[in-house]
Amino acid sequence: MIKPSFYDNFRCKADKCTDTCCAGWEIEIDDVAMGKYKELESAFGNRILDSIEDCDSQPCFKRHRDERCVFLDNNGLCDIYSELGESYLCDICREHPRFYDEYDGVVETGLGLCCEKVCEMLLENKFEIIYDVEEDLIEEDVSVLLFCRQHIFDILDDSAVPFKKRIADCLEYSENIQYELFDIEADAFSFNKKNFSEFVLDSYEKTEPINSGWTQLLGELKNNIKNIIDISENYAIDDSVYSKVMSYIIYRHFMQVRFNGEIASVVRMALMAVTYMYLCECNIYYQKNEVTYEEKINIIKLWSQQMEYSAENTNYCLTIL
DSSP: OEEETTGGGOOOOGGGOSSOSSBSSOOBOOHHHHHHHHHOOSHHHHHHHHTEEEETTEEEEOBOTTSBBTTBOTTSOBHHHHHHOGGGSOHHHHHTTEEEEEETTEEEEEEOTTSHHHHHHHHHSOOOEEEOSOGGGSOHHHHHHHHHHHHHHHHHHOTTSOHHHHHHHHHHHHHHHHHHHHOOOOOOOOOOHHHHHHHHHHHHHTSOOSSHHHHHHHHHHHHTHHHHHHHHTTSOOOHHHHHHHHHHHHHHHGGGHHHHOOHHHHHHHHHHHHHHHHHHHHHHHHHHSOOOHHHHHHHHHHHHHHHTTOHHHHHHHHHHO
């Protein structure tokens, strides 16, 4: 298995979380969990069955008008977990925010940045990947991609090099190996601060919004862009944060290039993400002369919820890059 070094230490914050993953989306129920619910002979079992509805031919839990799952109590805890234990959770609830990819018999896994706890773990730990695999069993083309991805991580992690130079090196390296490995020449690309910032906001405005808050924030950033750019001249980017965030986004999406060869697009998408996050930080600093740790977490989390958990939005960004 391939995974981040802090993966096994993940524990849900439950009622300590300022957010919830149990609202705002359809929670589909897998066949195994559904079978368990049907076998329950109790009042609580009846409550579960009465709280299931059809969502495009897939059973899912009903939600209140505020989009919260009907089993999410006022303390932010799950009634099913509290009443029956983890073994009775459906796959989505038990596995979230984990993600998986499998190739050549190797399972690669990670934790989505949509989760507050995951963002905290990423910021508080060194970004390292554990390769618990038998190299002899991996096909050469996949092994080469893993090597190239790790080299990108190493470039971003080199704090002795200015962050802007690290980004430029990653962009150049991704373009070169894309051509060498897949014979695909990357389109011309520039990340001039002002022009690229406007490009990011214009592009994100064309994505499908997760909620009205995302749309309002983009509008605010666009309205304040001149002041934000001015602030950014003196507001130092926290490269210890953004180098890890950029690496993590690349980690999650890089191995999909084995299907299309678009290595440069993945690196550019990660740059789009950290540019957006930096603009958000500058906007907060412009308004109140400080940015708290919690606000940095919320910026990362909102980006992930909007972009990484919508295949349509992710594919759109990869396509335009």
